[in-house]
Amino acid sequence: xxxxxxxxxxxxxxxxxxxxxxxxQVCKQCSKEHPEKYALLTKTxxxxxxxxxxxxxxxxxxxxxxxxPNPHSGTxxxxxxxxxxxxEAFAFKKWGGEEGLDEEWQRREEGKAHRREKKYGSAWSHxxxxx
Numbered sequence: 001x002x003x004x005x006x007x008x009x010x011x012x013x014x015x016x017x018x019x020x021x022x023x024x025q026v027c028k029q030c031s032k033e034h035p036e037k038y039a040l041l042t043k044t045x046x047x048x049x050x051x052x053x054x055x056x057x058x059x060x061x062x063x064x065x066x067x068x069p070n071p072h073s074g075t076x077x078x079x080x081x082x083x084x085x086x087x088e089a090f091a092f093k094k095w096g097g098e099e100g101l102d103e104e105w106q107r108r109e110e111g112k113a114h115r116r117e118k119k120y121g122s123a124w125s126h127x128x129x130x131x
Contacts, residue, residue, distance in 0.1 A: 005030050022064045022083045040066065040081040050091035051104055057082070062090060 002012040003025050011027035018024040018031055018038060031038040046052045056062060063082055070076035095101040 007034060017066060018083065021066045022086065024083065024085075035084075037085045039084045041084055041087055043080045043082070046082055046087050050087055050101065051095070051108070052087065052091060056090070056094075063087070 005011045005027040006025045007030035013027060015026055015028045015031045018026045026038055043057055046057055063086055066081040067078045070079045091101055095104050
């Protein structure tokens with residue numbers, strides 16, 4: 001008996017990329033209906049949105065990846081794509097769940113604001129803004 005999609009438990013025709021590259025038994029219809037799980041993310045998105053590092057993303061034991069020619073230029077490094085459910089599962093484990101990831105984002109945003117303020121001073125304390 002053919003394996004069925006892990007989402008709908010009906011379809012037996014799997015999304016070839018999710019199945020062959022990411023080892024996920026998900027049909028095309030379910031992959032489109034659940035982008036929060038099965039969307040493909042670039043390496044840059046994984047680093048910016050989930051605060052993962054190059055060594056983590058380069059570890060083939062941690063993540064499956066799909067490599068494609070870089071759409072910006074053939075001379076650039078190959079584009080690496082990761083599946084959201086794998087990236088999220090690892091990030092939540094690393095940061096202590098969704099709340100921990102949100103706290104890390106907040107901490108980094110405050111750090112950016114603090115560095116910006118330190119570098120430029122408070123713009124509103126400038127004489128032209130005081131009345």
